[in-house]
Amino acid sequence: MPPAAKASPSGPPPFDPYDPLGLDDLLSDEDRAVRDTVRRWAAERVLPHVAGWYERGELPVIRELARELGAIGALGMPLTGYGCAGASAVQYGLACLELEAADSGIRSLVSVQGSLAMYAIHRYGSEEQRQQWLPRMAAGEVIGCFGLTEPDHGSDPAAMRTRARKDGSDWVLDGRKMWITNGSVAGVAVVWAQTDEGIRGFAVPTDTPGFSAPEIHHKWSLRASVTSELVLDGVRLPADAVLPGVSGLRGPLSCLSHARYGIVWGAMGAARASFEAALDYARSREQFGKPIGGFQLTQAKLADMAVELHKGILLAHHLGRRMDAGRLRAEQISFGKLNNVREAIDICRTARTILGANGISLEYPVMRHATNLESVLTYEGTVEMHQLVLGKALTGLDAFRG
Amino acid sequence: MSLRIVVAVKYVPDATGDRHFADDLTTDRDAVDGLLSELDEYAVEQALQIAEAADDAEITVLTVGPADAKDALRKALSMGADKAVHVEDDALHGTDVMGTSLVLAKAIEHAGFDLVVTGMASTDGTAGVVPALLAERLGIPQVTLLSEVAVSGGKVTGRRDGDAASEQVEASLPALVSVTDQSGEARYPSFKGIMAAKKKPVEALDLSDLGIDAADVGLAGAWTAVQEAAARPARSAGTIVKDEGEGGKQLAAFLAEHKFI
Ligand SMILES: Cc1cc2nc3c(=O)[nH]c(=O)nc-3n(C[C@H](O)[C@H](O)[C@H](O)COP(=O)(O)OP(=O)(O)OC[C@H]3O[C@@H](n4cnc5c(N)ncnc54)[C@H](O)[C@@H]3O)c2cc1C
Ligand SMILES: Cc1cc2nc3c(=O)[nH]c(=O)nc-3n(C[C@H](O)[C@H](O)[C@H](O)COP(=O)(O)OP(=O)(O)OC[C@H]3O[C@@H](n4cnc5c(N)ncnc54)[C@H](O)[C@@H]3O)c2cc1C
Numbered sequence: 001m002p003p004a005a006k007a008s009p010s011g012p013p014p015f016d017p018y019d020p021l022g023l024d025d026l027l028s029d030e031d032r033a034v035r036d037t038v039r040r041w042a043a044e045r046v047l048p049h050v051a052g053w054y055e056r057g058e059l060p061v062i063r064e065l066a067r068e069l070g071a072i073g074a075l076g077m078p079l080t081g082y083g084c085a086g087a088s089a090v091q092y093g094l095a096c097l098e099l100e101a102a103d104s105g106i107r108s109l110v111s112v113q114g115s116l117a118m119y120a121i122h123r124y125g126s127e128e129q130r131q132q133w134l135p136r137m138a139a140g141e142v143i144g145c146f147g148l149t150e151p152d153h154g155s156d157p158a159a160m161r162t163r164a165r166k167d168g169s170d171w172v173l174d175g176r177k178m179w180i181t182n183g184s185v186a187g188v189a190v191v192w193a194q195t196d197e198g199i200r201g202f203a204v205p206t207d208t209p210g211f212s213a214p215e216i217h218h219k220w221s222l223r224a225s226v227t228s229e230l231v232l233d234g235v236r237l238p239a240d241a242v243l244p245g246v247s248g249l250r251g252p253l254s255c256l257s258h259a260r261y262g263i264v265w266g267a268m269g270a271a272r273a274s275f276e277a278a279l280d281y282a283r284s285r286e287q288f289g290k291p292i293g294g295f296q297l298t299q300a301k302l303a304d305m306a307v308e309l310h311k312g313i314l315l316a317h318h319l320g321r322r323m324d325a326g327r328l329r330a331e332q333i334s335f336g337k338l339n340n341v342r343e344a345i346d347i348c349r350t351a352r353t354i355l356g357a358n359g360i361s362l363e364y365p366v367m368r369h370a371t372n373l374e375s376v377l378t379y380e381g382t383v384e385m386h387q388l389v390l391g392k393a394l395t396g397l398d399a400f401r402g
Numbered sequence: 403m404s405l406r407i408v409v410a411v412k413y414v415p416d417a418t419g420d421r422h423f424a425d426d427l428t429t430d431r432d433a434v435d436g437l438l439s440e441l442d443e444y445a446v447e448q449a450l451q452i453a454e455a456a457d458d459a460e461i462t463v464l465t466v467g468p469a470d471a472k473d474a475l476r477k478a479l480s481m482g483a484d485k486a487v488h489v490e491d492d493a494l495h496g497t498d499v500m501g502t503s504l505v506l507a508k509a510i511e512h513a514g515f516d517l518v519v520t521g522m523a524s525t526d527g528t529a530g531v532v533p534a535l536l537a538e539r540l541g542i543p544q545v546t547l548l549s550e551v552a553v554s555g556g557k558v559t560g561r562r563d564g565d566a567a568s569e570q571v572e573a574s575l576p577a578l579v580s581v582t583d584q585s586g587e588a589r590y591p592s593f594k595g596i597m598a599a600k601k602k603p604v605e606a607l608d609l610s611d612l613g614i615d616a617a618d619v620g621l622a623g624a625w626t627a628v629q630e631a632a633a634r635p636a637r638s639a640g641t642i643v644k645d646e647g648e649g650g651k652q653l654a655a656f657l658a659e660h661k662f663i
Contacts, residue, residue, distance in 0.1 A: 087593050
């Protein structure tokens with residue numbers, strides 16, 4: 001029985017400011033249990049420390065966090081076999097939301113591990129590659145990264161310059177990847193490179209000679225996340241390092257689609273945390289002799305934030321159900337990513353204004369979320385890319401190349 | 403041979419909710435959501451650790467409570483217990499510690515056991531006496547309030563931390579232990595555990611299944627009766643100690659008077 005139905009057997013349940021639409025009713029008992037596990041883990045293991053990590057621009061305990069996330073089953077969560085939890089898409093989404101309500105950096109760690117690196121190996125890897133990497137990645141013992149973006153090629157990865165050439169039966173990789181989440185702590189890098197047969201993916205053990213991953217510092221966003229450059233200088237790999245299941249841009253794009261789906265939910269986590277901080281603040285902070293939540297202008301902000309927040313969660317849930325039914329299209333994920341990240345960043349910025357000067361402090365989460373979302377807005381396809389995807393789907397006209 | 407562990411877990415009203423008494427002075431269960439008593443999570447955790455250390459063990463979680471008490475069993479199953487027993491009967495409404503321990507004892511015998519693990523107290527009733535009553539009813543040794551526990555060679559051993567000393571205690575199986583909140587953080591239910599819990603067996607029993615006379619339990623069968631219940635009066639304003647050189651002494655005196663030190 002949904003808990004909300006309990007409170008009043010006659011008539012609708014009472015209004016809940018934290019769940020104004022009663023979206024909790026959409027969840028099963030298992031869904032709630034999954035959500036509660038992640039929420040509790042994040043409350044105990046991330047929230048007490050994340051402002052400090054953020055301020056110092058580091059994630060010193062990333063390996064412990066990865067192991068703990070592995071123990072609860074959050075890594076490669078919707079994948080099956082090889083130690084993965086086999087959760088539903090909705091459950092994976094709920095986990096992303098709870099993780100990002102703590103910090104986008106923690107959700108990024110999980111997205112890259114599960115939806116990019118593990119997903120690529122699970123979907124396109126050989127049986128040996130799956131056995132070699134997935135169980136340890138699911139347990140958080142090995143961290144993975146996903147190298148697509150290059151210094152000169154972001155939105156247009158087809159133009160990438162990283163090359164893999166055949167040398168006897170070996171492959172030799174040369175090139176640079178940029179902005180790679182988890183890069184410096186990864187044990188395996190899924191690297192995409194040009195070959196004579198089109199773009200191919202490689203599972204690169206990071207201890208291979210010629211591979212290095214210097215960390216990128218001086219970021220003002222995703223500061224509690226490891227971001228790196230990948231340097232590939234004559235990285236020699238055996239023939240079986242290539243992912244046999246795919247060639248062409250379709251490979252990395254399908255992985256990105258999967259990760260973007262998680263972001264559709266995740267962004268609403270950052271928005272929720274900021275909205276709730278603003279709501280609590282508005283009810284207690286007094287100016288001109290009354291709580292600022294009592295002023296119409298503040299109420300308009302809160303109402304608009306709540307509307308976009310819960311619409312966004314509803315949209316995420318809808319996409320999750322479609323994914324679980326095998327009916328989710330990439331254009332629909334673009335729809336979700338475009339809307340939810342854009343609205344989330346708007347909610348965080350508005351929340352920032354309600355908190356006044358406190359809004360810029362790390363004692364409150366809103367500025368941290370707002371600046372994090374600047375990255376989320378850009379990675380996994382910028383706003384413009386998703387507008388072009390939708391524009392093309394709507395009109396049938398391709399506007400990507402001018 | 404398999405080590406059979408039974409963990410008694412209680413479904414309690416959420417302490418963060420607004421708890422009320424019903425007209426018959428029992429807990430109004432409809433007014434607030436319930437959950438697995440947090441102190442019993444420690445009992446489940448210790449049972450899991452004992453089972454993991456054993457060659458072969460099976461953990462049954464047991465609750466006596468209303469229909470929704472299944473949630474507490476589900477939680478314990480998703481943490482890793484193997485199966486569950488749920489005793490539910492309308493006649494149980496208003497049962498006191500004597501009746502609760504009677505029902506638990508019968509259900510534990512029904513399940514079969516080598517070791518019974520309980521929490522140190524429930525988070526609602528907080529009597530803390532059910533473990534001792536249970537051991538008496540089952541006729542087995544009790545080693546209570548352990549902060550460390552292990553099973554080997556047909557014995558359960560553990561450490562009980564007192565104010566002045568720690569005792570190392572042991573008992574031969576079958577036995578009952580209760581564990582404290584110092585025994586080690588309870589694990590998070592993993593997603594695999596949550597999914598697997600759906601498929602684990604939950605045996606539903608009523609009083610007649612256990613051969614218990616309804617007259618021995620419930621409000622009527624209780625040895626004690628709640629005469630009156632009143633909400634705690636609102637907090638009065640605190641005492642302000644003005645420090646004129648004696649502030650420390652006055653503070654100490656205040657704390658001593660209220661038995662904080
Ligand atoms: C913190 C962080 C972590 C990241 N992690 C990873 C990772 O793990 N793996 C990985 O491979 N990448 C990662 N990225 C990279 C990210 O995916 C890219 O930054 C993104 O794809 C955009 O590429 P770009 O930065 O080169 O921008 P560009 O492609 O140069 O775009 C610049 C601007 O031009 C616009 N633009 C480009 N083309 C068009 C067009 N045709 N029409 C209209 N506008 C256009 C874009 O929308 C954007 O506003 C990460 C980025 C960040 C910030
Ligand atoms: C507000 C209130 C007032 C009450 N007043 C009285 C009263 O005046 N007199 C009286 O005798 N009783 C009273 N009860 C008692 C109620 O009967 C007890 O809650 C119940 O008997 C168990 O006692 P306890 O919760 O204090 O258990 P404790 O002895 O504190 O519990 C210890 C352990 O026993 C196990 N356990 C306890 N109950 C269960 C259960 N139902 N299922 C499975 N395991 C269990 C758990 O492992 C738990 O950690 C009251 C209860 C409430 C909530």
